[in-house]
Amino acid sequence: MKARSHPKxxxxxxxxxxxxxxxxxxxxxxxxxxxxxxxxVDSFGEVIAVGHNTVLTxxxxxxxxxxxxxxxxxxxxxxxxxSGCTIYSTTEPCPMCFSAIHWARIKRVVYGTNISxxxxxxxxxxxxxxxxxxxxxKSKVRITSDFLRPECLxxxxxxxxxxxxxx
Amino acid sequence: MKARSHPKxxxxxxxxxxxxxxxxxxxxxxxxxxxxxxxxVDSFGEVIAVGHNTVLTxxxxxxxxxxxxxxxxxxxxxxxxxSGCTIYSTTEPCPMCFSAIHWARIKRVVYGTNISxxxxxxxxxxxxxxxxxxxxxKSKVRITSDFLRPECLxxxxxxxxxxxxxx
Numbered sequence: 001m002k003a004r005s006h007p008k009x010x011x012x013x014x015x016x017x018x019x020x021x022x023x024x025x026x027x028x029x030x031x032x033x034x035x036x037x038x039x040x041v042d043s044f045g046e047v048i049a050v051g052h053n054t055v056l057t058x059x060x061x062x063x064x065x066x067x068x069x070x071x072x073x074x075x076x077x078x079x080x081x082x083s084g085c086t087i088y089s090t091t092e093p094c095p096m097c098f099s100a101i102h103w104a105r106i107k108r109v110v111y112g113t114n115i116s117x118x119x120x121x122x123x124x125x126x127x128x129x130x131x132x133x134x135x136x137x138k139s140k141v142r143i144t145s146d147f148l149r150p151e152c153l154x155x156x157x158x159x160x161x162x163x164x165x166x167x
Numbered sequence: 168m169k170a171r172s173h174p175k176x177x178x179x180x181x182x183x184x185x186x187x188x189x190x191x192x193x194x195x196x197x198x199x200x201x202x203x204x205x206x207x208v209d210s211f212g213e214v215i216a217v218g219h220n221t222v223l224t225x226x227x228x229x230x231x232x233x234x235x236x237x238x239x240x241x242x243x244x245x246x247x248x249x250s251g252c253t254i255y256s257t258t259e260p261c262p263m264c265f266s267a268i269h270w271a272r273i274k275r276v277v278y279g280t281n282i283s284x285x286x287x288x289x290x291x292x293x294x295x296x297x298x299x300x301x302x303x304x305k306s307k308v309r310i311t312s313d314f315l316r317p318e319c320l321x322x323x324x325x326x327x328x329x330x331x332x333x334x
Contacts (some may be wrong), residue, residue: 061233061247061270071227080228095304096266101213101229102293103263126304137262137293 028052035159112152195219202326218238302324
């Protein structure tokens with residue numbers, strides 16, 4: 001007998017949500033930003049916020065895709081507590097963003113390319129992986145890494161191929 | 168012969184700037200926020216931004232004092248690059264804020280109480296010290312710890328003594 005799903009449950013998959021984040025990143029690149037996007041999904045599988053990096057266009061070094069996305073989600077829900085939500089990021093969240101995910105009580109992060117990929121492109125990342133942050137900080141955030149990695153790598157290479165870019 | 172200072176140089180000291188951050192934290196507590204304040208000073212010794220934690224009143228888990236203060240400073244300067252600046256924080260910046268300080272290219276952080284002090288008060292900090300973040304991430308940010316620690320501890324105890332508070 002087939003299990004019945006929650007009536008509000010979405011049938012969209014991790015792939016759908018991470019591809020939404022990739023589309024957001026491409027939107028950001030078109031606007032002159034760095035190639036990073038994110039998407040937050042609630043426990044019913046509904047997208048509650050999307051965002052891309054706006055460090056360059058907003059002149060704010062904290063405006064990473066994940067921070068923007070968390071801010072949008074919290075504004076929408078009227079709460080700083082995103083318990084039960086999952087965040088999808090085109091690249092492994094930097095330590096700032098992983099810590100913000102922890103503070104927001106997000107239960108899971110899913111990402112494509114990793115911090116070393118973007119360090120190799122010239123970004124001045126603190127080279128501390130999400131797994132290291134989780135282990136050292138005793139965080140409960142679950143991590144799914146290297147998801148749709150080829151597509152996320154293609155996004156970075158597309159950005160790299162552009163004539164004009166700023167780090 | 169006494170060295171001549173830069174004509175624009177401020178004679179204010181680290182104590183003055185960290186006490187400014189303490190006053191900001193007290194202002195935040197009066198408004199219903201957690202007891203954390205920050206202050207950013209440029210290379211001439213002039214205060215360019217102050218801020219306190221607004222997680223509770225703005226419903227945003229990323230609105231720590233340091234993140235708010237960096238945002239204010241960048242808005243004022245019209246740049247995401249705060250090279251040469253120093254940030255003063257009443258408590259050791261959490262890993263999110265330390266990473267934001269790194270991204271903003273701030274050269275030095277000065278703080279009073281440390282992460283374990285606020286963990287003991289019930290905040291769900293990732294217990295990774297700034298020194299650990301710096302060493303692991305190979306950051307150039309200079310760290311001055313335990314500065315005016317008794318005054319910063321007094322601030323935390325004042326907040327703890329209040330009848331109503333939320334974490």
